[in-house]
Structure formats: C-alpha cells, structure tokens
Amino acid sequence: MWIPSESEASQIEQEIVDCSSDIAKYDTEIETLEGVLEELRRKRCEIQRYSDERRSLLSPIRKLPIEILGEIFAASCSGYGLLITTNPEPEGKISAHTLTLSHVCSQWRNFVISTPSLW
Incomplete structure (x- = not known):
C-alpha cells in the first residue's frame, strides 16, 4: 500500500x-x-x-351574430334552468348551465344577464 x-x-x-x-x-x-x-x-x-x-x-365564434348565439344558448340551457336549493342531498346540487355560459367572457355574461328567458 x-x-x-x-x-x-x-x-x-x-x-x-x-x-x-x-x-x-x-x-x-x-x-x-x-x-x-x-x-x-x-x-x-x-x-x-x-x-x-x-x-x-x-375566434370564429366572435363573428356569430348575437341573435344566433342567443338561439344556441337557449337550446343548450333548455330544461337546465338554474336550480339552487338548500337540500344537502346530492340531488340538491346546482345545475347551472346558464351560469357556466355567463362565466366565459364579458360579452356572454352581459347577454345571459340581459336575457331572462335563459334563467
């Protein structure tokens, strides 16, 4: 070593x-x-x-006339109105397609808010 x-x-x-x-x-x-x-x-x-x-x-959707967009919204929300309940059971949860649409952008939010038939 x-x-x-x-x-x-x-x-x-x-x-x-x-x-x-x-x-x-x-x-x-x-x-x-x-x-x-x-x-x-x-x-x-x-x-x-x-x-x-x-x-x-x-985005191409920006070119859609608001009337057409309204028809699409109405079709997608029909039967899914905003349901808010205090029932703690699972079937008491919020089903809010309209609310979801209103969170996409400010234009959609303004349209949804100003269209009572969607609610």
Whole structure:
C-alpha cells in the first residue's frame, strides 16, 4: 500500500482545496443560470398567455351574430334552468348551465344577464 510523503500529502491537500474552490464556483454559476432559466420561463409563460389572448380575439365564434348565439344558448340551457336549493342531498346540487355560459367572457355574461328567458 502506498503512503504519500509529507510533500505529496501537502500537494494532495492543496488539490482538495482547489477542487472545493472549483465546486463552489460551479455551484455559484449553476445558481445564477437557474435564476436566468426561471426568468426565461416566466417571460415565456407571459408571452404565451398574451399570444393565447390575442388568438382568442380571432375566434370564429366572435363573428356569430348575437341573435344566433342567443338561439344556441337557449337550446343548450333548455330544461337546465338554474336550480339552487338548500337540500344537502346530492340531488340538491346546482345545475347551472346558464351560469357556466355567463362565466366565459364579458360579452356572454352581459347577454345571459340581459336575457331572462335563459334563467
């Protein structure tokens, strides 16, 4: 078995110190890059959200006349009026297709609210 001399042991200890210093530098660099990566992900998410919002403005349903949309709403809500009850049994839960439609966008909400026949 090989046993290092004092000068070799001293050199090995210095190499260990150097390695520890290099590891600390890499850890610092990794931490910095992780911060950059997190910021890039946040910006990407922000741009994706903006792109999705812009894309929704071109949605074909926006071109439907409100009268046609009203007919679609009436057909989809017929027989499903808003039922709110205090009955704690499962059959007492809210069945509110109209309410769901009113939460899609402000235009739909305004239409649903201004159309009593949907309620």
